[in-house]
Amino acid sequence: MDYEIDLKKIKAIAESDEEENWDFRSYLKFHDMPDDELDELVSQLNESVEEAIDCTKCANCCKKIPPDLRKDDIRRISKHLKVSEAVFSETYLKRSEEGENIINVLPCPFLDQNKCSIYDIRPETCRSYPHLDKPDFRSRLTEVVRNCSLCPIVFNVYEELKGIIRDDDMMEDQSLDDDLLW
Numbered sequence: 409m410d411y412e413i414d415l416k417k418i419k420a421i422a423e424s425d426e427e428e429n430w431d432f433r434s435y436l437k438f439h440d441m442p443d444d445e446l447d448e449l450v451s452q453l454n455e456s457v458e459e460a461i462d463c464t465k466c467a468n469c470c471k472k473i474p475p476d477l478r479k480d481d482i483r484r485i486s487k488h489l490k491v492s493e494a495v496f497s498e499t500y501l502k503r504s505e506e507g508e509n510i511i512n513v514l515p516c517p518f519l520d521q522n523k524c525s526i527y528d529i530r531p532e533t534c535r536s537y538p539h540l541d542k543p544d545f546r547s548r549l550t551e552v553v554r555n556c557s558l559c560p561i562v563f564n565v566y567e568e569l570k571g572i573i574r575d576d577d578m579m580e581d582q583s584l585d586d587d588l589l590w
Contacts, residue, residue: 411460411564415468422557429556432570433549439573447545449572453565454540461560467522469537471515472558476508477501481531488529538562 412418422429439446463469477485486496502512511517518525524534538559539548555562 409456409460411457411560412567413461413465413560415466415560418560418563419557422563426553428570429553429566432566432573433553436549436569436573437546441573443544443546447543450545450565450569451541453568453572454538454561457561457564457568461564463561464522466560467515467519468558468560469534470519470522470524473537473555474504474510474512474514475516475531475533475537476504476510477531477533478509482509484529485526485531488526538565540565 412421436446441449482493482496482501486493489496491499497509500512500517501509504510516524518530524530536542538555538561539551540562542548545552552562552566556566557563
């Protein structure tokens, strides 16, 4: 399958489809597909898309989304950099509005030629990004919609998911008008 990887196109499509994406989010929140089936479907889509897209060609997440760091992330990275946790925090972190420790500048100071210079010890949130293979996908739909314009993987998985759910629902009830689905 051919996936869209051009960030300008992804951003333009995501912005033009923003209302549809939010409507689909609302629709999916209350869709009758069991959570475990939805999680499995999204995980399979994610695996397929991730295999086809090289994140180091993009690294947009590292350029646009400040990761939050847990205490064990701070401890591990500080040790690697051979600085105290206090010096690391003072140099690289700030508090988010939610009170989390986040990287204080964008792009991430550890991004070097679209590759993470601390890849082996990167923060947990970076390891799991774009968080599509984690359980309870429905609980993260707001984040997914927001990330559609930023990440080719998120964009392509969400677009595939919209098509699958629409096709399945249309098969179940041929009389539904396409506009009524979301």
